[in-house]
Amino acid sequence: MSKLYVTAETYHGIGSLEELKKIKGKKAIVVCGKGSVQRNGVLDRALSYLKEAGIESTVFAGVEDDPSVDTVMKGAEEFKAFQPDWVIGLGGCSCIDAAKMMWVFYEYPELTFAEAAVPFSIPALRDKARFVAIPTTSGTGTEMTGLAVITDREKGVKYPVVSYELTPDIAIIDGDLCKTMPKSVTAHTGLDALTHCIEAYVSNIDDNYADALAKGGMELIFDNLENVVMNPTDLVARQNMHDASAMGGFAFTNSWLGIAHSLAHQLGGMYHIPHGCANAIVLPNVIRFNSKVTNRYNKLAEACGLNTAEEFAQKIESLRFNIGVIDSVSAFGVDKATWEKNLDYIATNALADPCTGFNPRQPSKEELAQLFQACYDGAKIAI
Ligand SMILES: [Zn+2]
Incomplete structure (x- = not known):
């Protein structure tokens, strides 16, 4: 007997970002990187679709490549202040992985990073919020996985955090969001x-x-x-x-x-x-x-x-x-x-x-x- 772990709702196809118009909830926090989704208009589109859905949103921007424990903890504090019922990771895998871990510490503020990094140890999520992954690069497939890679800069160690709890609820796989990806990244x-x-x-x-x-x-x-x-x-x-x-x-x-x-x-x-x-x-x-x-x-x-x-x-x-x-x-x-x-x-x-x-x-x-x-x-x- 085996169990398959899947992202419950997967929207795919050009223009599927518009599915954001249909999600039901009150407040969303969008976690994104340092500039590309701002420059190419993807973030503005996502925010306007959320507005159409009647959802109040805020943005946590500036997630770096190889996101750090510090960034994750900073994000979790903003989640705590804003109290979202949706977490939206928008960008390359760094943004989505960081958003996944911010979500963990929003749900369980008393948990330490070391505890969360023990494989399959994260307790049940989704008491406070659910998760949407919207990738803008085509590589890690983090929108479908129970994995988040976070770097502890003090120790110089990359932690692959593994838990099927981290598998997103919704994935939006819209190829249109990738068209400005640089050649070498592609x-x-x-x-x-x-x-x-x-x-x-x-x-x-x-x-x-x-x-x-x-x-x-x-x-x-x-x-x-x-x-x-x-x-x-x-x-x-x-x-x-x-x-x-x-x-x-x-x-x-x-x-x-x-x-x-x-x-x-x-x-x-x-x-x-x-x-x-x-x-x-x-x-x-x-x-x-x-x-x-x-x-x-x-x-x-x-x-x-x-x-x-x-x-x-x-x-x-x-x-x-x-x-x-x-x-x-x-x-x-x-x-x-x-x-x-x-x-x-x-x-x-x-x-x-x-x-x-x-x-x-x-x-x-x-x-x-x-x-x-x-x-x-x-x-x-x-x-
Ligand atoms: Zn890989």
């Missing part, structure tokens, strides 16, 4: 979504529902990502990528991820390589490594008209090249001495990453170090 976030689909499909949790969405999401990404990087205002391609990102989120919140994410988390934490870029660097070699023990990649290769896991890995390398994403850690500018000094440390951390336990092949620390080294050099792994 490329990186799109490759992150691709990695979610592939890792969820091959993870050691088999789930027919998640697998179908993972495979379908992957096909949408192969069919649309290159086009949307070249033609950012192609709304059909934008919507397809936005749908694929949500499908990947659905798949991995139920089937989890694998060592591409374990490695990428370290490359992000240590060298600040953007998350999707780090995934794209490691994914082909992870496929080569894992395909020694699973034939699941052959099913994905078949869906792309290919025959082998190696051909499938090469298809990802071609896509990565075509959309202008680097192929190695050294190409990011990490010097050799620094790399060698930290290699054992990041391999140790990658082994301990929760995603490693869901990978189809259980690696040793030495094997993870070999994978890291091949990805540093831009070489093919042979183990």
